[in-house]
Every structure is written in structure tokens, then in C-alpha cells.
Amino acid sequence: DTTATSTSASTAPAASPAAASTKPAEPVKVIWWHSMSGELGKAIDKLVADFNASHKDVQVEAVFQGTYDESLNKMKASMDTKNGPSLIQVYEIGSRFMIDSKAITPMQTFIDADKYDVSQLEENILNYYRVDNKLYSMPFNTSNPILYYNKDMFKAAGLDPEKPPTTYDEVAKAAQALSKDGKSGASFAIYGWFMEQFFANQGAEYLNNGNGRTSPATESQVNADAGVKTLEWWKQMVDNKSAANLGRKTDDTKKAFLAGQVAMTLDSTASLRGIVSGAEGKFQVGTAYLPKPAGAGEGGVVVGGASLYILNNKTEAEQKGAWEFIKYLTTPDVQAYWSVNTGYFPITKKAYDEQLMKDNLVKYPQFKTAIDQLHATKANKATQGAVMGVFPEARQIVEGAIEETLAGKKAPKDALDAAAKSISEKLATYNKTVK
Numbered sequence: 001d002t003t004a005t006s007t008s009a010s011t012a013p014a015a016s017p018a019a020a021s022t023k024p025a026e027p028v029k030v031i032w033w034h035s036m037s038g039e040l041g042k043a044i045d046k047l048v049a050d051f052n053a054s055h056k057d058v059q060v061e062a063v064f065q066g067t068y069d070e071s072l073n074k075m076k077a078s079m080d081t082k083n084g085p086s087l088i089q090v091y092e093i094g095s096r097f098m099i100d101s102k103a104i105t106p107m108q109t110f111i112d113a114d115k116y117d118v119s120q121l122e123e124n125i126l127n128y129y130r131v132d133n134k135l136y137s138m139p140f141n142t143s144n145p146i147l148y149y150n151k152d153m154f155k156a157a158g159l160d161p162e163k164p165p166t167t168y169d170e171v172a173k174a175a176q177a178l179s180k181d182g183k184s185g186a187s188f189a190i191y192g193w194f195m196e197q198f199f200a201n202q203g204a205e206y207l208n209n210g211n212g213r214t215s216p217a218t219e220s221q222v223n224a225d226a227g228v229k230t231l232e233w234w235k236q237m238v239d240n241k242s243a244a245n246l247g248r249k250t251d252d253t254k255k256a257f258l259a260g261q262v263a264m265t266l267d268s269t270a271s272l273r274g275i276v277s278g279a280e281g282k283f284q285v286g287t288a289y290l291p292k293p294a295g296a297g298e299g300g301v302v303v304g305g306a307s308l309y310i311l312n313n314k315t316e317a318e319q320k321g322a323w324e325f326i327k328y329l330t331t332p333d334v335q336a337y338w339s340v341n342t343g344y345f346p347i348t349k350k351a352y353d354e355q356l357m358k359d360n361l362v363k364y365p366q367f368k369t370a371i372d373q374l375h376a377t378k379a380n381k382a383t384q385g386a387v388m389g390v391f392p393e394a395r396q397i398v399e400g401a402i403e404e405t406l407a408g409k410k411a412p413k414d415a416l417d418a419a420a421k422s423i424s425e426k427l428a429t430y431n432k433t434v435k
């Protein structure tokens with residue numbers, strides 16, 4: 001829909017006599033595809049409603065399009081049509097694909113035209129999303145995975161609830177102590193994201209060529225020691241029944257954790273608000289850093305979550321409207337609201353000065369874990385995160401390998417060797433098609 005608005009949403013439309021005598025210009029409509037459900041979706045709707053109430057010339061319509069995978073697939077299917085959105089939220093691993101797709105207007109174009117001050121954003125977040133010194137998208141919801149544990153179950157098992165396990169061995173020991181009366185000590189969803197993060201946490205690169213950042217990656221390194229060690233540890237806990245295998249969905253491990261069936265789980269910090277509210281009155285929720293093997297190399301976590309892309313097959317007015325909305329989303333008070341109501345950490349440093357943010361951190365110190373974990377991360381190519389155009393497919397291949405291992409069908413090294421081989425093949429095909 002090409003509305004009769006001026007090409008610039010931020011400057012007053014040059015009223016032609018004809019326009020003045022007819023009805024006022026329609027607001028620019030921005031369709032935003034996102035993947036935020038539950039508590040997160042409610043927070044999105046509130047942000048959009050507030051924006052729409054305060055912006056008469058741009059109106060945003062938020063459309064939930066399913067999981068990150070589903071939404072990206074729908075976008076791919078819509079690419080040659082006008083049916084796609086003006087703005088889309090894409091998970092971090094879709095970044096390389098989005099840049100290569102040529103379907104977007106780089107965020108840097110709007111940043112430069114508007115002299116938007118990027119220095120207000122968190123450096124480690126920019127570090128992830130900057131490619132060739134440019135931002136192609138605007139980070140929005142940023143996360144990392146943390147260990148959630150049930151402090152009451154720790155106490156009942158004779159463990160110190162203020163000393164959560166930090167190494168693989170400590171987690172395994174705690175899981176054994178916590179497994180009793182039909183309850184499991186731990187349960188981690190078979191989620192490729194965790195494997196990606198376990199690599200970074202050991203300072204290990206997931207792909208060759210500087211994690212695909214110095215030049216396009218040609219080989220997966222998921223079968224390196226960092227991966228084998230991780231999968232052996234995970235499998236051993238499942239084999240001795242101190243950890244339950246509940247499949248691929250964090251929704252299922254989260255439910256089991258909230259039901260008191262599982263004492264420790266891994267999840268995105270984005271689940272924090274939901275978990276803390278869900279456990280209220282039932283048990284005390286503890287949070288801790290992602291575990292790693294004792295003596296692991298220096299590392300930390302990779303910025304997870306998603307960022308926002310403006311599609312280039314929409315009118316200039318629509319794209320500028322989307323940019324106005326993005327600027328609003330990055331303001332300190334919006335980021336503070338978003339963080340407190342979800343668990344995502346703010347992308348802008350000034351959000352930490354907001355009273356809402358300060359009060360929440362005092363009341364719920366669990367919200368500090370992911371922030372501290374981000375700030376404690378050693379900056380290197382491993383923690384900057386891997387980049388590849390076939391990342392969504394690669395993640396599923398790794399999930400298949402973890403699944404086969406935990407089901408006892410393959411040894412950890414064999415499963416990861418096969419996964420690395422098929423990811424490297426996909427990289428070769430992709431690299432041939434993208435110039």
C-alpha cells in the first residue's frame with residue numbers, strides 16, 4: 001500500500017493545495033513480524049500500543065509469526081511478493097542469511113542519515129551485530145543462556161543453595177544428589193543454541209576462518225574437543241538417570257522445572273520473568289552462569305536473542321516509519337520496561353539508570369545473572385559468535401546429533417563428526433551461490 005504521505009516520516013509533509021483540500025494524509029502503516037509469545041508477546045503489544053498512541057503519522061501492527069524458524073521461513077517464502085512485512089525480528093543466527101538475501105535496507109543507512117548515536121548501545125552487543133563495521137539490523141531483544149535451579153530442592157538434598165555448580169563435574173555431582181523421589185537432578189532441552197554457547201564458554205570457535213568472521217566459514221568445528229567433552233558430560237548424566245531427556249523444546253523443560261520435577265535446567269534469560277512469576281509461592285528460583293569444564297579456555301557467552309531488519313521492497317515512507325519505531329524501541333525507558341517484563345537485558349547502557357530497572361534488580365537479583373555474565377565475557381572470536389548463512393539448518397543438524405547420542409544410537413564423537421561433515425557440505429553449497 002503506497003500511502004499519500006511524504007517520503008520522510010520525520011519531516012512535515014509538504015502540503016500541496018490539492019492535498020490540503022481533501023482529507024488529511026493517512027498514517028504510514030508498518031507491519032512488524034515477530035516471534036514473541038506468552039509474557040514476551042504481551043510486553044510487545046504494550047510497547048506497540050504506547051508507540052501508536054504517541055505517533056499519529058506512523059502506526060505499527062505487530063503480527064506474531066510463530067517461532068524464529070517459522071517466521072524466517074515465512075519471510076523467505078514472501079520475498080518475491082509484496083506480502084511480507086516492513087519490519088521483521090530475526091534471531092541472531094539468521095544474521096548472515098539476512099545480509100546475503102539483499103532483501104533489506106542496511107540499518108546503517110538510517111543510522112547515518114539520522115546521525116543516530118550508536119555509542120549509547122552496549123559494546124558487546126554491537127560486537128555481535130557489526131559486520132564490516134556496519135549494522136545491518138538493530139539489536140532489540142538480547143539474551144544469553146543461564147542455569148536455573150530450585151533452591152528448595154538444593155536445601156532438601158543437603159546442597160548449598162547459595163553455591164550453584166559452575167563446572168561440568170559439579171553439575172553432574174549436584175544432579176546425582178538432587179535425583180530422588182522420582183525427581184530429576186537436571187534436564188536440558190536438546191537445543192543447538194546451548195551447544196553454540198558451550199563452545200564460546202570454553203573459548204572455542206564453532207567454525208573455521210575466525211568463526212566465519214574473517215572470511216566465510218568453510219568448515220564446522222562442532223566435532224572439536226569442546227563439543228565432544230560437552231556431549232560426553234550430558235550423555236553420562238542421562239545414562240545414569242540424574243538428567244531427564246525431555247526433547248528439543250525449552251517449553252517442556254521449563255514446565256518440568258516449574259512443576260518441581262527437575263532441579264536444574266538451562267534456558268534463555270528471556271524466560272526469567274515467566275519463571276520467577278511461575279515459581280512464586282512454590283519455590284525459590286536460583287540463577288547462575290552457564291557451566292563449563294574445569295580448566296576451560298577463557299570465554300563467555302555469545303549475544304543471543306534477535307534483531308530487527310527493515311525490508312527494502314516497501315515504500316520509503318514505510319521504511320522510515322519502521323526506523324522511527326526502532327528508535328523508540330531503543331530508548332532507555334522502553335528498554336527498561338522490556339527488560340523488567342521479560343528478562344532480556346537492555347541494549348542501551350542508559351536503561352540501567354531507569355528507576356524501574358534499579359528497583360527490579362533489587363527485588364529480583366536473578367535479573368543480574370545474564371547481565372554480569374555478558375560483562376564478564378572475554379571478547380574474542382569465540383565469544384563474538386559464529387556466522388554462517390546456513391546457521392538455521394546447522395543448528396538442526398547439531399540437535400539431531402545430540403538426540404542420537406542421548407538416545408544411545410551413536411557415540412558423542414561419531415555423532416558430532418557426522419554433523420560437522422554435513423554442515424561443512426552445506427557451507428560449500430551456500431558459499432557457491434553467494435557472491
Ligand SMILES: O=P(O)(O)OC[C@H](O)CO
Nearest residue numbers: 091092143268270304305
Ligand atoms: O530465546 P531467545 O530470544 O533468548 O533466543 C535464543 C537464541 O539466541 C535464538 O537463536
